[in-house]
Amino acid sequence: MSAVLQRDSVTAIRGSVLTFTGDPSVEDSARSMRYESDAIVAMYGGLIVDFGAAAEVLQRLPPGTKVTAYAESLIMAGFIDAHIHYPQTAIIASPAEHLMDWLDRHTYVAEQEFSDQDHAREAARVFMRECLRAGTTTAAVFCSVHPESVDAFFDEALARNMRMIAGKVLMDRNAPQKLTDTPQRGYDESKELIARWHGRGRLSYAVSPRFAVTSSPEQMELAGSLWHEHDGTFLQSHVAENRHEVDRVKALFPERKGYLDVYDHYGMLGSRAIYGHGIWLDEDELARCHASGTALAHCPTSNMFLGSGVFDLANARKARRPVRVALATDVGGGTHFSMLSTMHDAYKVARLGGRSLSAAHAFYLATRGGAHALCLEDRIGSIATGMEADVIVLDLKSTPLIEHRMRHCKDIDEALFVQMILGDERATRAVYIAGEIGWTRDERVSA
């Protein structure tokens, strides 16, 4: 630790710490997971500047540094939600027959209100609050088709100094007229938003065609160009969520080999491309995701809520061609902001498909694995010196039942499993954003 650090400017927290140094689905958790039962994480200037066993770090801290101790808790990197729609926060828990019915009856109605910047700002505030309550410090976020919705979102994220990825939805067909742009207007508005926001604070822009159903070939062409013209931007969309949707894309693009090939044709696959779902991708398509570095966002609460299907995570992560996979909520199709609840449903979806999912793998996907999927693993997703200090503190006894169950845990693996099956946002005790307290359970620091 640098000698220039002042004791008043270092934030130091002490407790049990869990982080990942590798992928527990590839190496065993003893090699890929680091657990320290009594450790200190020191943060300064937005970064983690020291981490290790408390007895060692205490000797390196500037004399007199205040150390906040969290008992019966687990300190870890903030959760990463790789696919979520902030304009849908107010329609979470709205029933529908299936994806298309849900879009028509709920989503397309709610999103029309986001042409009003005050409405968008209020929605963005509620959304940030719910992310922080859930311990989510980074998300890849769809706004609405309106540039105002993106300005409101990024304004709120910038004020909280959060690492957020977001973009204006592109849609020029098969949607209500109030929610559509044109290929050129979508391109121009996105380009202006990139100039205004991308790289500001910790914000990144994502070119965001909703999906192949709602973008014409001309819009897809321009979306691919836009992404390639702007280094470091992301591209986010949906793929193969629902069988009916897969058939519809085949009918709309009969000249293409399949759904993923539509995006491939328009240059939309590669590193920093993230697609929600991918439930119905075939072996060739998964191999293409692997080869191109394209990431899939697994959204189990949404997939069960809308009845979309059972994503085969184990198959997607197959050792000979692992696809980058992140976990995501897909609110409002998803039913929880909590990544613990999302891990819980990922476990159940795995079981429905005849597979399993270890707690270590699930926690990895929600942190370092999510960062890897987003090509951000050198900045976020783990506790290590030099990483950005987005750190959460989970209460390991957040309900009476969990407290009772934890008495019978033999080791950290069992404790993590209990947390992922029984825990939710009530477990979030504190959230540090770039080293500053962003939210605490007892007192909302940041509105």
Ligand SMILES: [Zn+2]
């Ligand atoms: Zn989605």
